[in-house]
Structure formats: structure tokens, C-alpha cells
Amino acid sequence: MSKHFCISIHFLNDEFHGRGDHGQPEWPPSPLRLFQALVATNARLDSQTDDALLWFEQQLPPIIIAPKRADIQPRGYKTYVPDNVGDLVAKSWSKGNDNDIGKYHSEKFIRPTLLAGDNGLPVAHYLWPITEPQRDSPATALIPAVRATSQFGWGIDLVVADASVISETEAAAIIGERWLPTDKAGGASLRVPVPGTLTDLKGRYAAFLDRISLARNAVFKPVPPLTQFGIATYRRESEMSLLPYTVFALRKPDDSGFAAFSPTRRALHLSGMLRHAAKQKDFAKPLGWDNQKINEFVLGHGEEKGDKHAPVDGPRLVFIPLPSIEWRGSEKGRTVGAIRRVLVTVKGEVAGDEFARIVRSLEGRELIDEKTGQPTAFLRRQSDGDGAIEGYFAESSAWATITPVILPGYDDPGKLRQCLDADTITPEKKKSVVRNLEKRISHLLRKALRQDGYPEELIKHARLEWRCAGFITGTDMATNYAVPNQHRRFRRLHVRVVFDRPISGPLCIGGGRFIGLGLFAAAMDGITSVRSVL
DSSP states (O other): OOEEEEEEEEESSSEEOOBOGGGOBOSSOOHHHHHHHHHHHHHHTTSTTHHHHHHHTTSOOOEEEEOEEEEEOSSOEEEEEEOSOHHHHHHHHHTTOOOOGGGOEEEEEEOOEEEEOSSSSOEEEEEEEEOSOGGGOGGGGGHHHHHTOOBOSSTTOBEEEEEEEEEHHHHHTOOSEEEEEESBSOSEEEEEOOTTHHHHHHHHHHHHHTSOOOSTTOOOOOOOOOOOOEEEEEEETTSOOOOOEEEEEEEOTTSSSBOOBOTTTTHHHHHHHHHHHHTSHHHHGGGTOOHHHIIIIISOOOSOTTSOOOOOOSOEEEEEEEEEEEEOHHHHOEEEEEEEEEEEEEESOOBHHHHHHHHHHHTTOEEEOTTTOSEEEEEEEEOTTOTTTGGGSEEEEEEEESSOEEOSSOSOTTOTHHHHTOTTOOHHHHHHHHHHHHHHHHHHHHHHHHHTTOOHHHHHTOEEEEESSOSSTTOOOGGGSOOOGGGTTSOEEEEEEEEEEEEESOEEOSTTTTTTTTEEEEOTTTEEEEOOOO
């Protein structure tokens, strides 16, 4: 029977303060964070477990079994950190000035991750498969360093840690959310150690000790960032396949503020500018894209030039303009405003490293107006935790459209509506016609969900409402949104859908899903949590 080396981190509180890239809350805690904690403990133990740490950094990313993240603390709290200006204040004192060092401090806003501990203290487990006999495994040499670890995250995140070799049966019995490493894009990106990480960490510590010298004319030596680490994509065992995505802010060319676009009339134009930027040679060539790749992956053309349009079967690069959803007082409540951000994602399977290269190439890219030839905005990467867009990425059972869904087919192929205007139609016949039309629309909306990859069981039990007017304040009539020529013959509707269980956004369906039409936000009555994916 196979064995697992298991490291268990018992949190002494129900909060975790660790941050990942761009200062965003990190959950679950990354394998690199665990490795760094063990390296710090190993230094206190006079490097007794260096060989075991070298073994650690050569392993594949572990399975993580962690407690559920209950929430990000809604309000958080503020602390004040003294500024490093003691030399300036002392110089002022030497001149006889009455200067107060207590006036020099910076505000720090802290919002920890709240953990849900089902029984007792929250526990996170990290599991690696081991094949060698237990007595010969380098993993067991890590146990003293694990048991001596007392901090995990920030210095205030106190823990009790343990490690052991367990059986497959014992591993299967561990309670918690299972996070599995995957080579597919989409999910939580976590840092992991790689060969060379231990050497790099020791080098950084030596540089930290040597950053200041008392020698005459010595200068401050900044500590270089950690460079030897990898990125692994993790996904919950129980969740559907998540699309990879990144949010970019639309900034004015002079970076004086957000560039704003109308959701009804300018969203289609904005999508065109984004696709135009992604098909340029200076963007596509470094990514290794030829003309066929650009036509299919970026522009969505599966046909040869001059032939009738044919849809693409493979993956597609998707740009979805995100109208801001802002709180405008108790009278208006949540209100849909202008587009100031854009979601970049893919439909279909794309390798995680390829999507990461696309994101890096889009950073700073200018959007050029086709008519004037002048830049109207540029892209700057930002967090998806922004309050104006967090509703697109929430976990909720109820969702409502911000932009209307284009039905993936004719809603009245039998021209039943013509019967409704007849003078001779009976009330019973009229009810029958209306029922048939509603069944057809329901069928098309479920087809749209099916096209986007949602499981049949979820679609089957979904409750649907639709109408021309929006369900959220600030949305316009469905017919007022600009659509591409090929979609004008299909009906557009605002939709509200309630699933039998919460799902995570983003959610964009229908014939216009590749350009941002059919975009949903979580309805307030269905939200269970708001998540942040890096």
C-alpha cells in the first residue's frame, strides 16, 4: 500500500494573514510558504535538516487539504507603523528643533483571511507520496524542523506543526477541502519550491545581513527578491473546471485616471480594440503565433479568407468588458455604471504557462481607436477583489445579467407570435402558444449554459427568469445594446438564474459570450462568499 509524508499545520487562531502576489490574500497557504517556514526553523537548529530540505525542493507539488476559507474579514483594522526617519528627526534635534518622532508613521490596513474550523482549531495538511521505505526516506529527517515551527504566515500567525508518514487509508480520511495540483490553466496559482530555492533563500539572508555597513562611505545594499521558485495551479477536488482569468484596468493614455466606456454603445467597440491589440505582430510574434493561430484563437474565424464564417472548435482568447457595479446610496442601491476594467480569459483548454505569457504581454498594451488612429487607453493589471467588480467573481446560487444574453438560436422558428395577433385566437390557444414560446426560450438558455460547459445536473435544476428590462439598476433595455451583425437576428434578453447550489463566477453565456454580452453578476440574495484568484 502506498504511503504519504504528511505535514500538518494547526492554527492557534481562526485567522491567516499571509499574502500572495500583488498583496492579495493567499489561500490555501502555498507550499513555498511552508518551505520558507521550515528553512527559518532549520536555521535555528543549526542546519540539521539541509539534506531533507534539498529533497523537499525536488518534489512535485503536494496535495493540500485545508479548512474552508470562511471570508476575508469585511472591515479589517488599521495599525500604524513607524516610518524609518530616525536619522532625520535626530538631525532636527541636533539643531535645537522640537521634533516629535511619534508624528512619523504610516497607516497599514489589515484584512486577514477568516478560517472555518469544523472541529477545534483549523488544520492544513500537505501530502507527498513516498515510495522508499520509511526508515530510508529523507522526508522523515524533516520531522524535527516541522515540530519546531511556530509561525506560518505573518509573525502573528502562531501554529503547532507535526509530521508523519501515513497510509493511503489515513490520507483519504483527512477532513477538509482537497486542493489538487493540475497542469490545466484556471484555479489558484501558488508558489512552490524548486531545485535552487534553498540556496537562493540562504543567499537572500546573507544579503540581508550585509545590507548595511559601518564602513566609511558605505552605501545601503538592497536585498534582491527571491527568484528561484515555481508556480503551480491548484484546484479544489470538488469544483468544476475554472477558466483562467486576469483583470486589467483601462487607464487613460496619460494615466490620470480610468478610461470609461458606455456598456450599451461602446462595449462592442472596446472588444474590437482589444482583439486588434492582440493580433498585432509585435504582440503575436513573441508568443509564437502564426496567422492561422491569430485568426482562430484571437479573432474567432475558423474559415479560410473569403469563405462563409465558420465557428472555431478549439480554444478562444476572450476579452470581456466589465461595467462597474457601484453602491449609490440606499435609494438606488447597487447600480451598473461605465466600463473601466476588462476581463481577459479563454474558452477551451490552454496551458497555464501560455496564458501567463499572454497576460504579461498585455500589460501596458495601448488600445488604438480605429477611426482616429490614436490611443484611447492602456491596460494595467489589477486585482479582481476591487469592490466595483467583485460581484462577477463571487460564489453565489443566484445570478443576474449585466449585459443581455444573445439566444443561441431562433426563439420563434415556427412564427407562433403571429398567431397571438389573430382576432380569432381563443384564450386557451393563446395560453398554449405563450407556453410553447416560453419553453423554447428556456431550452435556448439552458443550451447556452450547456455550451459554456456547465454540468447537466446543474442546468436541469436551474430556475430561469427573463425579460427585456434588466434586473439590476443601471442596466438598459436588452435591445439597446450594440451587437455584431451576425447576431442581430437573434433575440436578446436580460436573465436571472438561480442554481440549486452556489457556483463561482465569472459567468458569461450565449451567442455574445466571446465579446462580453451575456455577462452575469451575483445577485445579492444568493451570495455565499466573494473570492479572489491571482
